[in-house]
Amino acid sequence: MWADPQQRQLIERVGGRAHGQRQAGGAGRRTVAMGEQGRIALLSGVSVVAFPGQPDPAPHATRTTITVAVERFLGSRTAATTCTRYAETLARLTAITGPDHPVAALTLEQCAAVMDRWNTAAAATWNRHLSALVSFTTWAQRQELLATNPGRRLERRKPARRGDRAIPATRLEKLFTDPAHALRESTRPAPRRMSRTRSAS
Incomplete structure (x- = not known):
């Protein structure tokens, strides 16, 4: 079952195309020269990398909707x-921009x-949806539908590390020195017994 009707419709429309025709790559990919390094900015609780100026999109891109x-x-x-897997993310994109929004914009x-x-979701969930979004914007840029790639300016999140399961040294010291946990047997090594060799008679 589909959790989102819009996601379901999106998959059905795509499935109706006989596997779809692959769009030929643009004759030349537009290169944007960056004169300064990106700066870290914060937008709506989402960490992004801010870059200067966005060049004008290709003329045909203004006619292509999201x-x-x-x-x-x-x-x-x-x-x-x-x-x-990508459909859920891109259905959300379509809902945010509107279906007739120009992809160039x-x-x-x-x-x-x-x-x-997914701002409060686990890092793995965030990264999965971000990968889907960036895959789309990267594809759109290669098709010259986007002059720059806004999706690449969003940052991935580092998964939380699992806690160290080792017993802390302070706890071990307390266990070894607490009289309530005295050892039942001596920890001294037992003396070695010398075996006597019987002399041959």
Whole structure:
């Protein structure tokens, strides 16, 4: 069962295409020269890397909507499991921007709003949805639908480390020195017994 009707509709539309036609890569990928290093910023509780200026998108990108771009992207995925896994994230993206929003106008704020849904989730869940979002924005940039990649400016989260299960040294010291936990037997090594060799008669 699908938890989100919009996610279900998205999968059905993509599945209706005969595996979809792969979109040819752009003749030339636009390169953006960054004159300064990115700075860390905080947007809606989401840690992002801020970069200067965004160049103008390719002319044809302004006519491509988020809905069309998402369907093309999912149609280009060969693995059905990947398509299903990405659908939840991209359905959220479509809901945030609106189905007719130009993909060329996708902003960092909208990407952050998408990820805000999993802001309190575990790091692994956050990273999984962020990977789906970045995969889409990277694909869109390669298709020259996006001039820059706002998804790449969102930061992955480090999974929490499992607690050390070793017994702390202070606790061990207390166990060894507390009279209530005295050892029942002596810990001194038993003296070695000298075996007598019988002389041959």
